Every structure is written in structure tokens, then in C-alpha cells.
Amino acid sequence: MTRSEHIRALLEEYARQRAADEQDLNDRVAQAISAAPEIGELREKSANLALNAMRSILNRQNQQERIALAADMKRQGREINAKIRALLRENGLPEDALEPRYRCGVCRDTGYVGDAPARFCECFEARLRLRMYEDGSMARTDEQNFEQFDAGRIPEENGQRDQMISTRAMCEAYADHFPDGKYRNLLLTGAGGLGKTFLLNCIFERVTRRGFSAVRITAFRMFEAMRQQHVGNDEKFDGFSTLIEVPLLLIDDLGTEPMMRNITIEYLFTLLNERIAARRHTVIATNLTPAQMKERYGERVASRLLDRSLWGAVQLKGKDLRSL
Numbered sequence: 194m195t196r197s198e199h200i201r202a203l204l205e206e207y208a209r210q211r212a213a214d215e216q217d218l219n220d221r222v223a224q225a226i227s228a229a230p231e232i233g234e235l236r237e238k239s240a241n242l243a244l245n246a247m248r249s250i251l252n253r254q255n256q257q258e259r260i261a262l263a264a265d266m267k268r269q270g271r272e273i274n275a276k277i278r279a280l281l282r283e284n285g286l287p288e289d290a291l292e293p294r295y296r297c298g299v300c301r302d303t304g305y306v307g308d309a310p311a312r313f314c315e316c317f318e319a320r321l322r323l324r325m326y327e328d329g330s331m332a333r334t335d336e337q338n339f340e341q342f343d344a345g346r347i348p349e350e351n352g353q354r355d356q357m358i359s360t361r362a363m364c365e366a367y368a369d370h371f372p373d374g375k376y377r378n379l380l381l382t383g384a385g386g387l388g389k390t391f392l393l394n395c396i397f398e399r400v401t402r403r404g405f406s407a408v409r410i411t412a413f414r415m416f417e418a419m420r421q422q423h424v425g426n427d428e429k430f431d432g433f434s435t436l437i438e439v440p441l442l443l444i445d446d447l448g449t450e451p452m453m454r455n456i457t458i459e460y461l462f463t464l465l466n467e468r469i470a471a472r473r474h475t476v477i478a479t480n481l482t483p484a485q486m487k488e489r490y491g492e493r494v495a496s497r498l499l500d501r502s503l504w505g506a507v508q509l510k511g512k513d514l515r516s517l
């Protein structure tokens with residue numbers, strides 16, 4: 194993808210995010226009104242007040258009168274808002290329950306800041322860098338998503354098909370309920386060709402389509418970000434810090450990255466540790482067995498990866514689907 198294609202795709206993501214923001218606000222308004230119907234009447238009153246005040250202000254010639262009317266309207270507006278806030282409190286809802294909530298308060302999820310010439314918001318630039326950083330060899334999400342899942346392609350023998358169907362359901366539930374699902378993190382293990390990468394791509398596609406921010410990266414690219422950070426290039430690229438901060442990080446093929454002294458194990462530990470401490474979400478696909486994880490990364494990293502209280506784990510078994 195070229196830079197302008199990335200920009201176009203990202204603008205679409207932002208449009209979806211704004212739609213999700215709006216839906217979220219509508220849901221909260223509906224919830225508040227069903228808890229306290231009076232809130233609905235007050236909101237209507239507030240909207241009418243603004244409209245009527247605007248009309249009557251425009252009808253007045255006298256400047257004094259206009260100022261007085263505007264002040265009166267403001268006072269009434271404040272009174273209505275205070276009543277609404279009180280009703281929200283009484284019903285156990287937060288006072289800001291009827292305010293829009295943005296992923297980025299700076300650009301209000303438009304991706305732009307400033308008047309003409311508007312420029313991209315910092316959040317947009319950071320996402321753009323990440324998109325361009327993503328491995329070009331990764332599947333396009335219009336090719337790998339839950340809708341494309343075809344159980345018929347998977348051999349029935351030895352329960353392989355059943356396992357894949359249940360794993361798909363688990364991954365789909367994870368993506369649909371993100372960030373509040375049963376598991377905070379997912380670890381998909383098993384030999385190559387069993388569909389781990391496909392599932393990881395499906396989760397990525399669904400979560401980003403729902404408007405959440407996620408980064409998917411191959412372990413090889415992740416290593417590149419670590420190395421850049423290590424040699425002090427991160428300011429230019431800000432790859433590693435974004436890997437720590439993104440709400441959902443999906444790492445494909447853990448175990449295929451180079452092992453470099455003072456880098457791989459140390460930075461992987463930092464990455465996992467920081468993400469776990471901040472309760473961020475991580476999905477990892479790997480061919481490594483638990484024993485291989487211990488051997489490759491040592492106890493400290495392995496204990497983070499193998500802690501069953503932190504990860505929903507699936508070990509896929511069966512025939513290599515690529516050879517069928």
C-alpha cells in the first residue's frame with residue numbers, strides 16, 4: 194500500500210470510529226432517559242430554549258435587549274443542565290453520561306486539527322506510522338476475516354475441524370466483546386499451517402472494524418522496533434513505545450524473530466510486562482511449545498506468557514492446512 198492508500202484507509206477507520214462514538218452516545222442517552230424519563234423532557238426543553246432564544250435575539254434591534262436575552266438564555270440553560278446532572282447522579286449514572294466520548298479528545302476522532310489548512314492530528318500521524326510499519330507480507334483484512342472462515346476445508350479426522358470451529362468462536366467472541374471479554378489476552382499455539390495467523394487476522398479485522406485501535410505485527414518487525422529503540426532511533430520512528438501503548442497488540446509468529454543479545458529477551462520482557470501491568474490486550478500466535486518458550490526466552494518471559502490467569506490459551510492440533 195502506498196502512503197495515500199494508507200491515509201484513505203485510515204480516514205475510513207476514523208469515520209467508523211465517529212459512527213461508533215455517536216452510537217455510544219445515543220445508547221447512553223437512551224439509557225439515561227429510560228432510567229429517568231424527565232431527562233428526555235429536559236433535553237428537549239434545552240434544545241427548544243436554544244432555538245427560541247436564537248430567534249428572539251435575531252428579532253431584537255436593540256443591542257441592550259439582545260445582551261440581556263442572551264444572558265437569560267444562558268442562565269436557563271445552566272439551570273436545565275444542573276437538573277439533568279442531578280437526575281443522573283440520583284440514578285447512579287456519571288454526571289458526564291450525556292457527553293460525547295472520543296478516542297482522541299484533541300481531534301474529536303476526525304483525524305484533523307486546526308482550520309484551513311487543517312493538518313493531521315498527532316493520533317492520526319502515529320497510526321499512520323504504524324500502518325506503514327506493518328509487515329507488507331501480512332494478509333489483507335478483506336481476505337482474512339471471520340466471514341471467510343470455511344470449516345469445510347478443515348479435515349474432520351482427530352477432531353481438527355471441531356477444534357477449529359470452537360477456537361474460531363472463542364476468537365470471534367474475543368473480538369466482539371473487546372475490550373471486556375472473558376480473556377484479556379489470547380495465546381494461540383500449535384504447529385505451522387493450522388490457521389493461527391488466519392485467526393489473528395480475523396481478530397484484528399473485527400476489532401478495528403468496531404473502531405478500536407489495534408496493531409498487528411510479525412515478530413520479525415517487532416524485533417526491528419526493539420532494535421531501533423535500542424540504538425536510539427525510536428524518536429524518529431516511535432515504533433516500540435507504540436507497541437507498548439496500543440490498546441490491542443497482535444504479534445504473529447512469535448519465535449521467528451532474531452535472537453540478539455541485550456535486545457530480544459529484554460525488550461520482549463519489557464513489552465509484555467508493561468502491557469500486562471497496564472491491563473492492555475495482547476494476542477500472540479506462535480509455533481513454540483511451552484518448553485521451547487522457556488528455553489528460548491528464559492523463565493521470566495515464559496512465566497508471563499504461560500500464566501493462565503492472564504491468557505486464554507489454545508493449542509491447535511492436526512494437519513497442515515496449506516498442504517491439503
Ligand SMILES: [Zn+2]
Pocket residue numbers: 297298299300301302303304305314315316317
Ligand atoms: Zn486525534
